Each structure stands twice: as C-alpha cells, then as structure tokens.
Amino acid sequence: MERSAGKVSTMERFEKFSFSSIEGERRLAATMESLVKLTLKEEEEPITLQVQNQRYGAIYYRTGRTVSLGHVLRDYCERTGFVYEEMRFIYDGRRVRETHTAQGLEMEDDFVIDAMSEQIGG
Secondary structure, three states: OOOOOOOOOHHHHHHHOOOOOHHHHHHHHHHOOEEEEOOOOOOOOEEEEEEEEOOOEEEEEEEEOOOEOHHHHHHHHHHHOOOHHHEEEEEOOEEOOOOOEOOOOOOOOOEEEEEEEOOOOO
16 A cells, blocks of 8 residues: 555554653643644534544534534544554544544434554454
C-alpha cells in the first residue's frame, strides 16, 4: 500500500510520540474534554457529539445536524495525530462515513463516535 509523500502512518506517529514527555502530556491534555465548535448552517439546530479513542480520550464537537460528519472526523485525526485514511469511525455498530450526517444517523446530543485504527490481516 502506497502513501502520499509526507504522510506518516499512525503506527509511526505512535512510535515517535512519548507520553512521558511534557509535550506529549500537554497534547494529550489538550485533546481530552475539549469542545470544538464547527460551522453551522444558518438557522440550523446544533448537536454536540463526542469522538473518542482509548488512547486520547474524548473530544466534543458542536456542529449542525445536517452537516457532513467528514469535517468532524478529519478534525479529530488532525488534533490527535492519526492518519484519517487509517482510521475507522463507528457509531451504534455501524461505520460512519464522511458523507453521513448526524440527522441521517439519527444521533442525539452527546452520542459517541468511536475512533479505531484500521486492522489489516488476521
């Protein structure tokens, strides 16, 4: 599997990232219990969603119910250092795709999306 130039795999990022360092602790603290407000469509009712991973904890997002969740998923990867293409996002046992919306998945406030690294092989 080829990667675009300049992209680092999730595993490579974990190997370089040390939680014992002060910088690592600050980065971890910045991602835990954070609220990120994303753009809403005019007159749209907002929803607060939680994206979580065992290693980084949770990040809360306030976005529109009819806005594509791709912005949320990509922002989560950017903040946590994951490579988007290597992650899988799961809600209620179903994979969340970039084009899905909170309304389309019938999500309510404070629902959780689990972020998992893709597993390849047996």
